[in-house]
Amino acid sequence: MAPASEEDIARLEMAKGGMTLVDAARAHHLYDAMGPAREISGGSAANTLAGLAALGADCAFIGQVAQDQLGEVFAHDIRAGGIAFATPARAGDPSTARCLIFVTPDGQRTMNTFLGASQFLPADALDETTIAAAKVLYLEGYLWDPEEPRRAMQRAIGAARDAGREVAFTLSDAFVIARHGDDFRALIAAGQIDILFANEHELAALTGCADADDGIAKLAPQVPVLVVTHGENGAQAIAHGQRARVDAAPVAHVVDTTGAGDLFAAGFLFGHVRGAALETCLKLGAACAAEVISHYGARPEADIKALVAPLLG
Template identity: 75%
Template sequence: MSQPSIQVIAIGNAIVDVMAPCADALIDQLGLVRGGMTLVDTDRAKELYDAMGPAREISGGSAANTLAGLAALGSRCAFIGQVADDQLGEVFAHDIRAGGISFATASRAGDPPTARCLIFVTPDGQRTMNTFLGASQFLPSAALDEAAIARAEVLYLEGYLWDPEEPRAAMRRAISAARDAGRKVAFTLSDAFVIDRHGDDFRALIEAGEIDILFANHVELAALTGHEDFHLGIDALKAKVPMLVVTRGEHGAVAATGGALYEVPAVPVERVVDTTGAGDLFAAGFLHAHVNGHAPEACLKLGAICAAEIISHYGARPEANLRDLAGPLA
C-alpha cells in the first residue's frame, strides 16, 4: 500500500450558512425545532430568511467545517461536494480553496441553487438550523475522484448527506474505493433525525466492519443503539467499531478503542456564543491528532480544544489560530 498523499478526504454537503441572532420567542413563533436541524423546501427557506434579522453568510456544511479545522491545524485535505453554478457556489468554492483544501468537484448547471443553511442563534448560544439542500443533494457517483480517495489516509463521510439518494450511492462507492485501497473510513452520524431515517443502513455498515472511526454525540448514540443510558450505548457499539468517539457537550467526550475507554472534560470557555459546528471542529481536532499518530486521549484533548474555540464566536469556521491553541498536539 502506497503512502497517503492526502491525510483526510471528506464527502459532504456544500452549504453556505446564513446566520442571525434571534430572541427565544421567534423560535416558537416560527414553529422551529429548537437546537435541531430541519430540512426545508424552497418556500420554507424563503419564509425563514424573510423572518431573519441582519445575517452573516459563512461557508459551511458539516464535513467542510471539519476540513477547515483540519487544514487550519496543518493537515492535507480534500473535499468532494456539489455546488451550483451560481454566486453562492462561487462563494463556497472560493472559501474552501482559500483555506488550503483541494476542491475539484465541477459546479452543476441550472436549478436547484447552491445549498444554504438558515441558522437562528438564541441568546444562550444554541443554534437552530434549517437546511435547504439545493444542489448538494445531487452529488453523483461520477463526481467522485476515486484516485484521490485511494491516496487519502482517511475518508470522512457526513451523515447528513446520506439522506438524498444520489449522494448516498456516491458515498457507498467511495467506501468501496477506500476499502479497496486499504484506507480508513470515518463516519459522523450528524443528527438523530438522520438515524431515524437511515439507522438500519448505519447499523449494517457497522456490522459489516465498513466503519473504522465513528463519531456521535450522546443523543445520536442513544438513537442508534436504543439505549438511553450513555454507558449501555457505548457497550453496545464498542466491540463493533475500532474507534468509537462520543461527545457529551459540557460533559466532555469519550473514545472507546482496543478494549479501553478514554475520557476528557470539555475545555471551559468564558461565554458560549454559538454552538454551531462544535461537533464538526471536535472531529477536526480528533482526526488531526489521529492521523499524526497521537494516542486516543490526546486526540480527544485536541478535539475539545477545537470545539471550545468554535463555540466562543459566531460561525462554524475557526477564527483563532488553532495551531497555537493546539501547541505540541499540532
C-alpha cells in the same frame, strides 16, 4: 446565521437545537423572518476539513454546489483555506445548499437546511485516486438522505476499503438516524466504518439505549474507534479496547454552538492520523470545539494550530 429570541423560535415553529430539512419556499420564508444575518460558508464535512486544514493537514473535499453566487463563495472559501476542491459546479436548479441558523442567547443553534444542489452529487464525481491516497475518508450522515450522494458515499467507502484506508463517519443528527439507522447499523455490522462520531442523542437513536454507557457498551465492540461527545460534559472514546475521557475545554462565553461537533472531529482526526494517544486526540477535539463556539460561524477564526501545539508536545 442570525441572533434570535426564544419567542422567534416558537413563532416560526422551529425545533430548537435541532436540524430540520426545509424546501426552497420554507428557506425563503425563514430568511425573510431573520434579523440582520451573517453569511458564512459551512457544511458539516466541509467545516471539519476547514479545521483539519487550519491544523496543518492536507485535505481534499468532494461535494456539489450550483453555478450561482453562493456556490462561487463556497468554492472560494474552501480553496482559500488550502483544501483541494475540484468537483464541477452544477448547472441549473436547484441552487447551492444553504443552512438558515437561528442562534438564541444561550448560544444554542437551530438549523434549517435546504440541501439544494448538494443532494445531486453524482457518484462519477468521485476522485477515487484522491480517496485512495488519503489516510482517512470522512463522511457526514446528513448527505445519506438524498439518493445520489448516498450512492456516491457508498462508492467512496468501497474505494477507501479497496485501498486499505480508514473510513470515518459522523452520524450528524438523530433525525438522520430515524430515517436511515438501518443503513448505518448495516455498515457498522459489515465492518465498513473504522471511526464513528456520535453525540449522546445520536448514540441513543442508533442503539436504542437511553443510557449513554449502555449505548457505548453495545456499540463499541462493533467499531474500531468510537467517539462520543457529551457537550459541556466533555467526550470519550473507545479504541481497540482502550478507553479515555476528557472534560470540555473551558470557554469564557459560549456565543454559537454551530460546528462544535464538526471541529471536535477535526481535532480528533488530526491527532489520530499523527498517531497521538487516544486522550490527546480527545483533548485536541475539545480545544478545537471550544474555539469555534466562542464566536459566530462553524469555522475557526483563531490560529488553532498554535492553540493546540502545547497538546502535541
